Amino acid sequence: xxxxxxxxxxxxxxxxxxxxxxxxxxxxxxxxxxxxxxxxxxxxxxxxxxxxxxxxxxxxxxxxxxxxxxxxxxxxxxxxxxxxxxxxxxxxxxxxxxxxxxxxxxxxxxxxxxxxxxxxxxxxxxxxxxxxxxxxxxxxxxxxxxxxxxxxxxxxxxxxxxxxxxxxxxxxxxxxxxx
Amino acid sequence: xxxxxxxxxxxxxxxxxxxxxxxxxxxxxxxxxxxxxxxxxxxxxxxxxxxxxxxxxxxxxxxxxxxxxxxxxxxxxxxxxxxxxxxxxxxxxxxxxxxxxxxxxxxxxxxxxxxxxxxxxxxxxxxxxxxxxxxxxxxxxxxxxxxxxxxxxxxxxxxxxxxxxxxxxxxxxxxxxxxxxxxxxxxxxxxxxxxxxxxxxxxxxxxxxxxxxxxxxxxxxxxxxxxxxxxxxxxxxxxxxxxxxxxxxxxxxxxxxxxxxxxxxxxxxxxxxxxxxxxxxxxxxxxxxxxxxxxxxxxxxxxxxxxxxxxxxxxxxxxxxxxxxxxxxxxxxxxxxxxxxxxxxxxxxxxxxxxxxxxxxxxxxxxxxxxxxxxxxxxxxxx
Numbered sequence: 001x002x003x004x005x006x007x008x009x010x011x012x013x014x015x016x017x018x019x020x021x022x023x024x025x026x027x028x029x030x031x032x033x034x035x036x037x038x039x040x041x042x043x044x045x046x047x048x049x050x051x052x053x054x055x056x057x058x059x060x061x062x063x064x065x066x067x068x069x070x071x072x073x074x075x076x077x078x079x080x081x082x083x084x085x086x087x088x089x090x091x092x093x094x095x096x097x098x099x100x101x102x103x104x105x106x107x108x109x110x111x112x113x114x115x116x117x118x119x120x121x122x123x124x125x126x127x128x129x130x131x132x133x134x135x136x137x138x139x140x141x142x143x144x145x146x147x148x149x150x151x152x153x154x155x156x157x158x159x160x161x162x163x164x165x166x167x168x169x170x171x172x173x174x175x176x177x178x179x
Numbered sequence: 180x181x182x183x184x185x186x187x188x189x190x191x192x193x194x195x196x197x198x199x200x201x202x203x204x205x206x207x208x209x210x211x212x213x214x215x216x217x218x219x220x221x222x223x224x225x226x227x228x229x230x231x232x233x234x235x236x237x238x239x240x241x242x243x244x245x246x247x248x249x250x251x252x253x254x255x256x257x258x259x260x261x262x263x264x265x266x267x268x269x270x271x272x273x274x275x276x277x278x279x280x281x282x283x284x285x286x287x288x289x290x291x292x293x294x295x296x297x298x299x300x301x302x303x304x305x306x307x308x309x310x311x312x313x314x315x316x317x318x319x320x321x322x323x324x325x326x327x328x329x330x331x332x333x334x335x336x337x338x339x340x341x342x343x344x345x346x347x348x349x350x351x352x353x354x355x356x357x358x359x360x361x362x363x364x365x366x367x368x369x370x371x372x373x374x375x376x377x378x379x380x381x382x383x384x385x386x387x388x389x390x391x392x393x394x395x396x397x398x399x400x401x402x403x404x405x406x407x408x409x410x411x412x413x414x415x416x417x418x419x420x421x422x423x424x425x426x427x428x429x430x431x432x433x434x435x436x437x438x439x440x441x442x443x444x445x446x447x448x449x450x451x452x453x454x455x456x457x458x459x460x461x462x463x464x465x466x467x468x469x470x471x472x473x474x475x476x477x478x479x480x481x482x483x484x485x486x487x488x489x490x491x492x493x494x495x496x497x498x499x500x501x502x503x504x505x506x507x508x509x510x511x512x513x514x515x516x517x518x519x520x521x522x523x524x525x526x527x528x529x530x531x532x533x534x535x536x537x538x539x540x541x542x543x544x545x546x547x548x549x550x551x552x553x554x555x556x557x558x559x560x561x562x
Contacts, residue, residue, distance in 0.1 A: 053402050056498070057507045057524035065513050066492050077496060077507065081402060081418055088496075109405030112532040113524070120239075135232040135561060144240055145520075 003028050006087060009050060013043045027086035034091045038101045044078060044087060045106055052078035052087055055103065058113035060121040063092070064147045071095040072123055076103070093123065102128035120145040196220055200543075204233050208311045208547045211557025213531075215546070222542050227535045234561040242521030247273055247487040248347060250518065255341035257523055258559040260303055263289075263296035264501030265523070266345040268508040271426065273347045273487070275495035276510055281481050285349035286428040287474040292335065292344055293427075293499075294463040294470070295362075298369065299328040300502035301456045301463075304554040308453055309380050311551040312389050317380045324372050327365050334358055347487060349480035359471055366464045373457060381457065390453060391444030394537055394549030401447065404536075405529035408504020410553060413439035413455045414447035420500035432469050434462045452552040488516055503527055503554055527559040 006028045007021045013036075020031035032040055044052040056077035063070035071094040078087045093100055102125035103110040114125040115134040122143035125131060133140065139156060142149050151160055202215040209215075212233035218226045238257055242250050254269045255262040267289055274281060306321030329339045336344040336352050344351055380386055396406065401414035411418060419436040421429040437458035439451035491514035499506045503526035513519035530553045538546050 055405060056505070057509065057522065059509050059520075059522045059524075061511060061520050065519060075509070077509075081416060084423060107405070108400070108403040108536075109529050109532065112528065113405075116528075133232075135235040137232070144237065 006050070006085070009047065010040060010043075013040060027088060029088045029090065031090045031092070034093055034100050037089070037091055038103075041076065041078070041089060041103055042106055044089075049083070050085075050087075051080045051082040053081055054079045055107040055109050055113070056086075058103075058110065058117055060117040060123055060145065062121065062145065062147045064095075072098055072121060074100050074117065074123060098123045099126050100124075101126050102131075104128050119143070122146065197225060202543070202546075204230075208551060209557065210307060210551075210555070213555070213557050213560070215534075217538075217543070217546075219543075224538050224541055224543065224546060227538045227546075229531060229535060231531065231557070231560050234558045236558075236562065238562045239521050239523070242518050244517065246516045247518060250521070251345065251347075252341065252343045255343055256558065257562055258501070258503070258506075258525065258556055259340060260300045260556055261296055261502040262340070262342045263292045263344060264499050264506055265508075266342065267293060267427070268497050268499040268501070268506045268523075269510075269521075270345045270347050271497040271499065272495050272508040272510040273489075275497060276489045276493055276512055277347075277484075277487065279348050279481055279483060281349055282478045283428070283475050284353075284477040285479045285481070287470050288350045288354070288479060289345060290428045290432070291362075291467060291470045291474075292332070292342070292350070294466045295328050295332060296342075297463045297502045298460050299325045299332075301460050302328075304502075305376070305453065305456055308390075308548070308551040309386065311547050312386060314380055314383075314386065317376060320372070320376060320379070324369065327368070331358065331362055331365060334361070346480060346483075348483035349478070351479075353479050354474075362467065362471060366467060369460070369464055373460060377457070381454065387443050387450060389544075389548055390450035390552070391448060393444075393449045393545050394541070394552065395445045396447045396533065396537065398447070400533065404533040406504070406533070407526045407529065408500060408502070409455050409459060410452055410526070410530050411504060412437065413451040415439050420498055420505055424498060426497075426499070428470070431473065432466050434466050437462065449548050449552040452554075456554075486516055488512075488514065490514060501526065503530070503556065503559065523562055525559040525562070527553075527555040527557075531555050531560055 010021065010030060017036060022029045044050050056079050059075040061073045063073055071092060074091045076089040078089065091100055100123060102114055104114060112134060114128055115131060117123050118125060118131055119133045119135050120143055153160060198219045200217045200219050202217055203209045204212040204214040214230040216228040216230060217224050238253055241253055251266060251269065254265040257265045302321040302325045306318035310318040332342060333339050334355055335358065336342050396414050398415045401411050401416060406414060415438060417436065417438045422436055437455050439446050439455055441451065442454045443450050489512035494511040496507060496509045505526060507524040509522040510518050511520040534550060
């Protein structure tokens with residue numbers, strides 16, 4: 001289905017609710033509010049002319065470096081094996097309340113992909129059956145892919161940095177120059 | 180005996196009988212470091228939890244700290260058996276970001292490198308399945324053939340494992356003069372090897388019994404859990420990115436897409452996933468022969484700006500059919516020389532997520548066979 005077709009389809013579900021829809025070469029990008037996420041994605045999945053049955057990826061982005069005061073963005077790349085078209089659904093969430101409804105009951109792959117975003121960004125997926133850290137140890141403090149994450153001096157009791165041979169060489173050179 | 184008493188003790192018995200077994204992180208069949216936490220009732224698994232992340236190196240975070248071109252060597256480390264594909268996926272995403280055109284010759288060289296790498300990766304996968312099931316010799320035969328591919332790729336780009344071959348806008352080296360005949364020699368040998376491999380192990384009675392009807396993944400489950408590549412096709416979904424969402428030089432090449440059809444058991448069982456990879460190697464060989472015939476002369480690197488600085492807020496994604504299926508790469512720019520966000524979603528990650536659901540009721544030995552046939556590479560899941 002082409003850009004206009006997909007746009008009018010989503011307009012059908014959302015009614016008067018404002019949303020952004022941009023067409024790119026080969027795919028369509030939709031910006032929606034997080035309240036509408038479940039409604040839109042389950043429609044995209046169930047509608048026979050759309051059938052977005054493959055959740056390609058769940059990507060988290062911290063928008064702090066793009067625009068001052070912005071929160072996070074969660075991207076869902078959806079693909080249809082039946083019709084071979086791609087739709088990207090984007091949801092922006094504020095920094096002080098990073099929650100998004102979970103899609104784990106719609107797509108099996110959402111389970112682990114959402115756990116990964118939770119682990120690295122601290123975005124909470126409401127209704128997720130098993131929201132735990134997945135890549136980092138459970139005792140880890142903070143969420144490393146956030147832009148305001150500061151690497152601690154020690155991690156789980158181990159020093160995060162260590163002096164290498166090069167550090168010693170540099171120190172010796174600096175000392176030599178002084179003298 | 181009193182019935183109520185009976186009911187109480189059965190639960191109590193079950194609790195006593197069940198044992199928690201840690202399989203891994205260092206277990207010969209996990210091919211890397213993955214930990215299965217199995218709840219066992221005798222030999223039978225009643226539930227399973229997977230602990231991954233032992234090989235998490237924060238590659239996505241590193242991506243935010245190095246320039247666009249400088250990140251290519253890191254992408255090799257995402258998947259050490261299929262470094263070309265991750266190279267390809269990343270440079271393609273950056274090219275989408277900049278709108279760079281890649282010269283034809285470079286596209287053909289990329290396909291050549293990809294397909295050689297695919298054969299190498301499948302050889303390891305096939306070998307390790309048989310090794311996990313107790314046959315050590317086929318693994319060594321696979322390694323021997325892969326060594327010849329390593330020699331070819333070494334001559335092409337100077338590295339045997341972490342290739343760093345592709346560049347934004349093209350590739351780093353052209354074919355060397357004698358390489359064409361070397362590759363053709365290898366392909367002739369590969370046909371003989373595949374027949375020999377089939378005689379040696381594929382249709383071996385014991386091997387077939389260990390694989391057929393084990394770990395059956397239905398079409399619906401495969402799609403829902405985001406299975407990709409050979410695993411998806413083994414479950415009966417006729418989909419290949421190279422043919423259906425064409426990229427690079429694939430539209431100009433002819434090949435077939437093998438699909439699982441229950442070769443000896445059910446569609447989507449362990450044997451299907453194994454046999455499909457053998458078929459895929461034949462198709463890869465066919466593609467390489469065509470590439471060598473059709474490759475046009477010309478430059479191998481397109482016009483790329485000295486400093487790559489895409490516009491702020493621009494984003495792009497790419498999909499590449501890697502040896503473990505659809506590799507998704509996402510890149511976002513913030514107007515500086517470094518990517519703002521890089522994300523990889525790899526085939527192994529999704530494939531592994533179905534294991535806890537499927538293994539309840541299987542024996543540990545069947546878990547080993549099922550898991551090996553998914554071709555999960557630990558660094559690829561953890562990044």
